[in-house]
Amino acid sequence: MGMFVQLGNFAEEPTLDGDFQERFASRLVSQTRDAREARCNFIIPGSTIVAAHIAEVPPPPDYRYIAIITTGDDVLPDIPAAMPGEEPALRYPVIRRASSPDRLGRGGTPESAIAIRQLCLIGRRPDMAPDEFMEYYENNHVPLAEKHLTSIAAYARYFVQGVADPEFDVITEICFASAEDHASFMATLGDPAIGEMFARDEEKLFDRSSICLFLVQQVTASRS
Numbered sequence: 384m385g386m387f388v389q390l391g392n393f394a395e396e397p398t399l400d401g402d403f404q405e406r407f408a409s410r411l412v413s414q415t416r417d418a419r420e421a422r423c424n425f426i427i428p429g430s431t432i433v434a435a436h437i438a439e440v441p442p443p444p445d446y447r448y449i450a451i452i453t454t455g456d457d458v459l460p461d462i463p464a465a466m467p468g469e470e471p472a473l474r475y476p477v478i479r480r481a482s483s484p485d486r487l488g489r490g491g492t493p494e495s496a497i498a499i500r501q502l503c504l505i506g507r508r509p510d511m512a513p514d515e516f517m518e519y520y521e522n523n524h525v526p527l528a529e530k531h532l533t534s535i536a537a538y539a540r541y542f543v544q545g546v547a548d549p550e551f552d553v554i555t556e557i558c559f560a561s562a563e564d565h566a567s568f569m570a571t572l573g574d575p576a577i578g579e580m581f582a583r584d585e586e587k588l589f590d591r592s593s594i595c596l597f598l599v600q601q602v603t604a605s606r607s
Contacts, residue, residue: 390474422452489535
């Protein structure tokens, strides 16, 4: 099995209604060799998040959608021909790591009950090797989040693999069962002591100026 992330834009802003989203996700599955599933995350305009523990105001994302595609093998497939109005896309192989539900405060929330989905693009510190970055992230930063950010329902990381000078090194996906849980998450990071603790840890592995958080709408398509 292989997993890839595809990021792209549209030359003209489409109407992101359910019909368009479903057709777009289905097209990625049907036109990507050996694709089993595509989870298309459409970035909600104006949803860039400013976390209280990050001094710099993050830039808006450079993309309009981020699709996570699972295939039958680990060979990077060609990107399908663009739809009308779609700009050329970027595609990276990734490896997924996810927190066990029993380590999350709201773990075990059914996928159908997810109310808010937040993605974050992050680059590693320039002096860290990719393997070192992933090892520290999984063994140090993730346990910190699991312990202190107790309103998370699901938490996954997608690490870019085997790409020289990628535009980012990891995509994090954090899900919440309600708007109240997301507000609690943001408030916890806004606590001076906890925010400082996370900031100090992030300085050990992230290029913090690269951190970009935003909300998405997700549509999933599978090969029949």
